Amino acid sequence: MKVLRNDQQVLEMDFESKEGKKAFWHTSAHVLAQAVKRLYPEAKCGIGPAIENGFYYDFDFGFPFSDEHLAKVEEMMKEIVKESLVLSVYDMSKEEAYEYMKERGESYKMELISEIPDDERITFYKQGDYAEFCAGPHIGNVSHIKAIKLLSVAGAYWRGSEKNPMLTRIYGISFPKASMLEEYLKQLEEAKARDHRKLGKELELFALMEEGPGLPFYFPKGLLMKNLLIDYWRKIHRREGYEEISTPMMLMRTLWEKSGHWDHYRENMYTTSVDDTDYAIKPMNCPGGMLVYKSKQHSYKEFPMRVGELGVVHRAEKSGTLHGLMRARCFTQDDAHIFMREDQVMSEIQGVMRLIDEFYGRFGFQYEIELSTRPENSIGSDEEWELAIASLKAAVEGVGKPYEINEGDGAFYGPKLDFHIRDSIGRTWQCGTIQLDFQLPQRFDLDYIGQDGEKHRPIMLHRVVFGSIDRFLGILIEHYGGKFPVWLSPVQVKILPVSDKYLEYGRELAREMRDLDVRVELDESDEKLGYKIRAARMEKVPYLIVVGEKEEKNRSVSVRSRDLPNDQQDLGEMEVEDFVSLIHEQEKE
């Protein structure tokens, strides 16, 4: 496949290469615009780049754009591709380019051109009757685009700002082979099948109700899983020298004013009033943690002081942002604040990094680190910010992990290290974070008595490992596709009697295994074995045990495993004791 560049050079590129894909999808976006302009000449074009998977193009149609319109546009694109149009590249002056767009009424393009330096030449890529200014590169001929699918229509603000008009964004994907499109669509289907909202319902883990948008209800199995994550969290944190506290769900407005949250996040806080006093339901745990710290005098000998809180927080997120457990209005943070001296900062940050590494490793997650620096709307002095950023940098570099800098993405009170996990289908999620905070200790006038007998200001950091336990559970559901490892499975074993003649033996087994801390369920339904197996498999239970005449007589179990190919799942008969130790062994993994 030939690829055309600004400098007229033609390169040979493969679709499988990153650059090749980008050129291919970028050209597809141009074809999309060409199709739109053929069908709706009055439509105005915004921008249309290649993205990670496919491409999009923003348009101002001036009318509601529906799925029927989308289908027509897709058809037109296919026709354009059949015309085998060759792409050419040329340039013109800024004025000429501006005039060209003005003639065509492309006001958004005019705005973009007007921002380019006056003396710069502007490159245009043209295929057939359609030309647009673009930095390229593009594929040499539209006929390479053998398969096209327009995926969705969405609103998107012009240039990403809420203050600008909203354009209609069309998302699409294209490939050089029809089979590749089929494969891609199949992948999308598979991703849909592991959607945590779908599995949450099917596996009876949690639900969201109309009566509480964004406020999850946990069912027994879902809460069991959440508690298993918490048990694990507590075990590791205890080992790492963390103590745990709990602070009130709701505190007075004056506290939030003091912490700065009232100023910065009032519109996202739930508030109420009691006896003429304003209260806010906590959107964060920190201010409560500050009060706990202040409740007594501290000595440097207590440092580093690691104080955890599994705090339930509520944030009034905008309605359009809600997404199952991933973005909810109520969630549990695995928060902790570490108070320390300056000389302990480095080792404490690295300690949290090790902790995060251990946690994510347990779930088989790869992760990436980002360092977020000072945002626009922030508090504190330049010196404090610089010191804080330098400390985080030194700590990451000290452990030798690669990281990227995310300019201006810090919290309003301090910079942070963010940990993005990559799940089994390649998506990334921000979970863990380590945030240095020079603000709150000052605002709350925290102090400790140093070795010199004088009062000093402690350094504090906030950190979470899971982030939101609820969101982390959502990610786990999708990562495992509902097939949880034995230690996390709400039901580890399902007992299936061959007929109800063996129900009593099944009950005995269930009791025996429960006493040995195995999470077991018994299928008491009056169905055939095949049916029971099918039902249990749909519940994604890791082990099924079948009991009938033979097992009852031998006081044994016949085991079937979820995690092997279909024809190898029957593991045969074994002693109950051996089976239980198999489960316990796998719980450690």
Next chain:
RNA sequence: GCCAAUGUGGCUCAGGGGUAGAGCAAUUCACUCGUAAUGAAUAGGUCGUGGGUUCGAUUCCCACCAUUGGCUCCA
């Protein structure tokens, strides 16, 4: 919050200006069963909510609520 789409029994979905349909699940009965669905019967719905148009609305129109896909936002 913004743009678009969707909302019908517990679940998945069909239908459509004239008394609401299927499959699965549930319940009951029969079968007592050996590794991915035994058969039969029964019950279950103000068609998201509120207005409007109409002789008549679940269906058409409007508003609201919720959900979905995005955008903005995410301490």
